[in-house]
Amino acid sequence: MVEDKKYEENDSELVDEELVVEDEENVTEETEENTVEEAEVDETNEASSSDEAEELKMALIRLQADFNNYRNRVNKEKAQMIRFATESLIEKLLPVLDNFDRAIESCVDNPSIAEGFSLIRADLMKTLEAQGLEEIASDGAKFDPNLHNAVVMEDYDGESGIITETFQKGYKLGDRVIRASMVKVSK
Structure with a gap:
């Protein structure tokens, strides 16, 4: 029996050694699996970080484009408001120009008073021209319904469609007519 115990003791040592070897193999396999899983997680994190960075970059580009569009729209609206205010003021000053013309004619x-009115009118006109105001040519010009308003038609020996007399001067602000000339046109 002593031998049996020895054998049993030896047997348990063998079993223990086998368990240790199996445990070491399991630990090695688990470590390798964990390392592979960690590498996959790292790759996934890198991919998601790269995707996230790309999304943020695209969001920034869209935001910059939106801001540029907003800035352009605001600048355009501001220019339109300035043009509208300028046009409104000039339209209110056109009767003053007409009154200067009447005063000069009267x-x-x-002659000294007429010359004074002419100088004042010229200064006013110079200021308005600096803002883009142009007088529409009328006397002797070909009638253009976009620029002229025919209030009288008369028989004329010369060419038809020629403006023979201007009753009220017309003006353009840039390329926009703010007041058409009132004219007499030959038939």
């Missing part, structure tokens, strides 16, 4: 017998 002072035919007093």
Whole structure:
């Protein structure tokens, strides 16, 4: 029996050694599996970080484009408001120009007063021209319904469609007519 015990003891040692070897193999396999899983997680994290960085980059580009569009729209609206305010003021000053023309015509017998009115009108017109105002050519010009308003038609020996007399001067602001000329046109 002593031998049996020895054998049993030896047997248990063998079993223990086998368990240790199996445990070491399991630990090695688990470590390798964990390392592979960690590498996959790292790759996934890198891929998601790369995707996230790309999404943020695209969001920034869209945001910059939206801001540029907003800035352009605001600048365009501001320019339109300035143009509208300028046009409104000039339209209110056109009767003043007409009154200067009438005053100059009525002072035919007093040239010094007519000259004074002419100088004042010229200064006012110079200021308005700096803002883009142009007088529409009328006397002797070909009638253009976009620029002229025919209030009288008369028989004329010369070419038809020619403006023979201007009743009220017309003006353009840039390329926009703000007041058409009132004219007499030959038939």
